[in-house]
Amino acid sequence: MGEQSALDLDEAPFWRSLIRITTALPRALEDHFLPETGLAITDYGVLVALSEAPEHVLRISALAATTGLSLSRISRVVDDLTRRGLVEKRKCPEDGRASNAVLTGAGLTKLEAAYPGHLARARTSVFDHLSTEDIRTAGPVLARLAAALDATPPTDDC
Amino acid sequence: MGEQSALDLDEAPFWRSLIRITTALPRALEDHFLPETGLAITDYGVLVALSEAPEHVLRISALAATTGLSLSRISRVVDDLTRRGLVEKRKCPEDGRASNAVLTGAGLTKLEAAYPGHLARARTSVFDHLSTEDIRTAGPVLARLAAALDATPPTDDC
DNA sequence: CCCAGGTGATTGAGGGTTCAACGACACTGT
DNA sequence: ACAGTGTCGTTGAACCCTCAATCACCTGGG
Numbered sequence: 001m002g003e004q005s006a007l008d009l010d011e012a013p014f015w016r017s018l019i020r021i022t023t024a025l026p027r028a029l030e031d032h033f034l035p036e037t038g039l040a041i042t043d044y045g046v047l048v049a050l051s052e053a054p055e056h057v058l059r060i061s062a063l064a065a066t067t068g069l070s071l072s073r074i075s076r077v078v079d080d081l082t083r084r085g086l087v088e089k090r091k092c093p094e095d096g097r098a099s100n101a102v103l104t105g106a107g108l109t110k111l112e113a114a115y116p117g118h119l120a121r122a123r124t125s126v127f128d129h130l131s132t133e134d135i136r137t138a139g140p141v142l143a144r145l146a147a148a149l150d151a152t153p154p155t156d157d158c
Numbered sequence: 159m160g161e162q163s164a165l166d167l168d169e170a171p172f173w174r175s176l177i178r179i180t181t182a183l184p185r186a187l188e189d190h191f192l193p194e195t196g197l198a199i200t201d202y203g204v205l206v207a208l209s210e211a212p213e214h215v216l217r218i219s220a221l222a223a224t225t226g227l228s229l230s231r232i233s234r235v236v237d238d239l240t241r242r243g244l245v246e247k248r249k250c251p252e253d254g255r256a257s258n259a260v261l262t263g264a265g266l267t268k269l270e271a272a273y274p275g276h277l278a279r280a281r282t283s284v285f286d287h288l289s290t291e292d293i294r295t296a297g298p299v300l301a302r303l304a305a306a307l308d309a310t311p312p313t314d315d316c
Numbered sequence: 317c318c319c320a321g322g323t324g325a326t327t328g329a330g331g332g333t334t335c336a337a338c339g340a341c342a343c344t345g346t
Numbered sequence: 347a348c349a350g351t352g353t354c355g356t357t358g359a360a361c362c363c364t365c366a367a368t369c370a371c372c373t374g375g376g
Binding site for chain 1 (some may be wrong): 290301306
Binding site (some may be wrong): 040042069070072073076095096097098 | 336340
């Protein structure tokens, strides 16, 4: 290391913006979303993942993977959601180690109730400030970046 | 609320990518950066802000604003960095309430030592996966978004 | 001068997140 | 059948971060 060339003129602001967004966006979202809906953004992500799964059932580990959260975090979040009656936990029949998380009716209701608020936040924090052209041009780039970030963890660096 | 129209075909993936990036990027950065350099990404940001300030001096509150961190967090981070000898804290002469944080020689050295690692992380986690064209097209969009996010906090919603 | 209100920064308490260690279970080869 | 090894998920301890209360100080009006 130490042989890297500095960021060039286009890269530097790109990097700064990215850093700024990663710190400011979650805050902007959470600050309004939690009081409005009673769900943390993390909770919401878990409920969404379950709602999109077949039968509304997902292995704990699968849940961790699709939401990008750590196993221990998922464990506590699911516990919390279980306590609140929004999901249920069931031992997996064909693998005694594993557990499945199931979205309950109350969970689905809660999710549907929270959706408009989530949407509103997405609009006021992001889409209101960008043109459709912006979104069309930047979208694929962000998608590629997101995919790359998801893929990196396994290989422990180069 | 509740009158929002759903995200359209371009917006939905844009939104998902954005969420993914905001969760995965800080992790990807921190995980390698802290062990390599002994600096948390937050610490690094503070040192960078100081290094770019005239005389390497900045008010605590100014530091909070430029780094986007809360006042209480800055207070603790600066305390920690002071304990480690990387910055110094001085009462502001013309305002007894205020304090200035000053980058020490050791702090500058540390920052310079960490810079290549930071650069390397920026490359492997982001720029290696994007073309120069990507960066040129998406850069301004991200810049606009970052600016909008910085601007929103004051007005408490509509 | 003195008081009221505002601002800069710190701090205690509480919640959230992670790391590392662990218990329970599944697989593999002998 | 049975070690040995690996995987799923949970949990205790530690850390990070934020909110709200607070202290110290400044400023403006009587």
